[in-house]
Amino acid sequence: xxxxxxxxxxxxxxxxxxxxxxxxxxxxxxxxxxxxxxxxxxxxxxxxxxxxxxxxxxxxxxxxxxxxxxxxxxxxxxxxxxxxxxxxxxxxxxxxxxxxxxxxxxxxxxxxxxxxxxxxxxxxxxxxxxxxxxxxxxxxxxxxxxxxxxxxxxxxxxxxxxxxxxxxxxxxxxxxxxxxxxxxxxxxxxxxxxxxxxxxxxxxxxxxxxxxxxxxxxxxxxxxxxxxxxxxxxxxxxxxxxxxxxxxxxxxxxxxxxxxxxxxxxxxxxxxxxxxxxxxxxxxxxxxxxxxxxxxxxxxxxxxxxxxxxxxxxxxxxxxxxxxxxxx
Amino acid sequence: xxxxxxxxxxxxxxxxxxxxxxxxxxxxxxxxxxxxxxxxxxxxxxxxxxxxxxxxxxxxxxxxxxxxxxxxxxxxxxxxxxxxxxxxxxxxxxxxxxxxxxxxxxxxxxxxxxxxxxxxxxxxxxxxxxxxxxxxxxxxxxxxxxxxxxxxxxxxxxxxxxxxxxxxxxxxxxxxxxxxxxxxxxxxxxxxxxxxxxxxxxxxxxxxxxxxxxxxxxxxxxxxxxxxxxxxxxxxxxxxxxxxxxxxxxxxxxxx
Numbered sequence: 001x002x003x004x005x006x007x008x009x010x011x012x013x014x015x016x017x018x019x020x021x022x023x024x025x026x027x028x029x030x031x032x033x034x035x036x037x038x039x040x041x042x043x044x045x046x047x048x049x050x051x052x053x054x055x056x057x058x059x060x061x062x063x064x065x066x067x068x069x070x071x072x073x074x075x076x077x078x079x080x081x082x083x084x085x086x087x088x089x090x091x092x093x094x095x096x097x098x099x100x101x102x103x104x105x106x107x108x109x110x111x112x113x114x115x116x117x118x119x120x121x122x123x124x125x126x127x128x129x130x131x132x133x134x135x136x137x138x139x140x141x142x143x144x145x146x147x148x149x150x151x152x153x154x155x156x157x158x159x160x161x162x163x164x165x166x167x168x169x170x171x172x173x174x175x176x177x178x179x180x181x182x183x184x185x186x187x188x189x190x191x192x193x194x195x196x197x198x199x200x201x202x203x204x205x206x207x208x209x210x211x212x213x214x215x216x217x218x219x220x221x222x223x224x225x226x227x228x229x230x231x232x233x234x235x236x237x238x239x240x241x242x243x244x245x246x247x248x249x250x251x252x253x254x255x256x257x258x259x260x261x262x263x264x265x266x267x268x269x270x271x272x273x274x275x276x277x278x279x280x281x282x283x284x285x286x287x288x289x290x291x292x293x294x295x296x297x298x299x300x301x302x303x304x305x306x307x308x309x310x311x312x313x314x315x316x317x318x319x320x321x322x323x324x325x326x327x328x
Numbered sequence: 329x330x331x332x333x334x335x336x337x338x339x340x341x342x343x344x345x346x347x348x349x350x351x352x353x354x355x356x357x358x359x360x361x362x363x364x365x366x367x368x369x370x371x372x373x374x375x376x377x378x379x380x381x382x383x384x385x386x387x388x389x390x391x392x393x394x395x396x397x398x399x400x401x402x403x404x405x406x407x408x409x410x411x412x413x414x415x416x417x418x419x420x421x422x423x424x425x426x427x428x429x430x431x432x433x434x435x436x437x438x439x440x441x442x443x444x445x446x447x448x449x450x451x452x453x454x455x456x457x458x459x460x461x462x463x464x465x466x467x468x469x470x471x472x473x474x475x476x477x478x479x480x481x482x483x484x485x486x487x488x489x490x491x492x493x494x495x496x497x498x499x500x501x502x503x504x505x506x507x508x509x510x511x512x513x514x515x516x517x518x519x520x521x522x523x524x525x526x527x528x529x530x531x532x533x534x535x536x537x538x539x540x541x542x543x544x545x546x547x548x549x550x551x552x553x554x555x556x557x558x559x560x561x562x563x564x565x566x567x568x569x570x571x572x573x574x575x576x577x578x579x580x581x582x583x584x
Contacts, residue, residue: 003457010445229441232402233502234430234458237422320429321402 008247022215026255029208030300034263045283071098076124079107081133122146139163209307216311231320244312252304256297350376355408368394370565381536381543386562400512434503438515440495442487449483455505473501493524513545
């Protein structure tokens with residue numbers, strides 16, 4: 001056994017150039033697989049955060065559809081009670097929109113000019129009511145006083161306002177039925193994309209197997225004399241077979257380790273760039289990541305050995321007399 | 329599958345008593361190349377005496393190498409029997425054949441066939457590993473054998489760093505690794521110049537005399553014949569005559 005390992009290692013060393021090409025094939029195949037696996041893993045770890053961001057994007061689109069072009073217009077914001085993370089992100093997003101001015105009451109934001117509930121609406125195009133308090137102590141008539149167009153977006157469905165609701169106030173919900181439907185559509189699309197990537201990953205693994213088998217077959221035909229000589233010296237067919245399987249296992253293992261690291265790094269960089277590395281490393285399940293790394297290395301090594309079965313048998317079946325016959 | 333060593337050794341003892349180490353009876357070999365059959369051997373009968381130095385002489389294409397493969401257990405005859413130490417090699421399974429190649433016969437090739445990636449001593453240790461020797465024991469034995477063939481100081485060199493004569497010595501050392509009864513050499517001096525070729529032949533003679541190894545060398549090189557005990561001539565797949573060097577008029581001019 002140890003002798004077979006030694007010869008296999010020497011075989012790789014002497015044909016380092018080609019071995020490296022074979023290894024790089026494994027690296028690419030496994031990196032692709034791992035980037036998919038790790039991408040799914042990270043994406044599911046960040047699912048809550050992703051959902052929040054999707055909701056905020058949808059809410060922003062809703063604001064746009066209500067207001068039209070933001071420049072030249074004023075926005076009014078009223079906050080009652082604590083805001084959840086979605087609302088906070090949404091408020092930040094509102095600040096980034098090109099409104100001329102943003103007036104805010106009951107809370108604070110980067111661009112928001114603090115105001116009173118009675119003055120917040122003056123000249124505004126839209127009133128956004130955030131916060132989780134169910135009952136607002138002020139009347140809608142006060143809040144919407146002097147608005148250029150009396151439109152209201154509310155974060156909480158069953159929120160009640162003091163006093164009577166004046167005529168002509170158009171009240172919409174930020175988290176309405178439409179938002180939820182759109183979310184479901186986006187998730188279905190993501191699911192479809194997932195199946196596509198799995199399919200492509202499987203095909204890329206097949207390509208990897210075939211390229212390894214091809215490289216090993218070349219290695220075998222190159223070494224017919226060597227194999228024949230070994231058989232003349234008393235090597236069993238099983239020894240020859242083992243030698244090639246071990247060589248392939250080494251190539252597969254080296255390629256899989258490199259491929260797994262590369263494949264894990266890519267989605268970490270992408271998602272880290274999108275959501276911030278702090279959040280990513282905090283939300284990431286390290287146990288599951290480690291398990292998928294181990295799994296990918298095992299898959300790569302195993303597939304390399306599967307690819308080696310045919311070339312190894314081809315070598316093992318060779319007649320020892322061929323060593324004498326192929327005299328140069 | 330378990331190899332029946334006891335039976336094998338019993339037969340080996342019988343062979344030692346009989347005096348013939350290899351017997352080939354009416355051996356025929358047909359190679360099929362597409363639709364045409366090539367008769368490489370047409371019924372060659374050979375008896376090889378234990379401890380002799382036999383040269384097999386014949387032009388290329390005469391079936392010399394085929395006979396070689398047969399009596400070395402590298403290939404099986406189409407018809408006829410080959411006995412090595414009284415054992416019919418056609419009856420052996422692959423494990424027993426591997427055992428035979430490992431312990432009974434040492435092979436030497438025209439183009440040395442050393443494993444290029446291994447050093448000199450690793451080449452010699454390889455058949456020992458196949459025989460199940462542990463590393464330390466094998467190393468010691470390999471050094472001893474390398475000394476015997478005159479390569480004591482070059483154990484760690486790679487084949488590519490050595491001359492042809494030295495490489496052939498390594499190949500001889502490797503063939504001797506498991507103390508075989510028989511050394512089979514197919515054109516051992518074919519790739520060597522006159523002087524180194526002669527040195528290799530003297531080495532064969534020495535191994536034959538000192539270790540009692542049966543040496544069988546195929547050649548079409550007249551200078552190899554002088555040192556051998558018997559010369560077997562093969563022509564067109566048949567043994568045409570068996571002579572001793574004395575019976576031939578080998579003039580010095582012819583040899584050189």
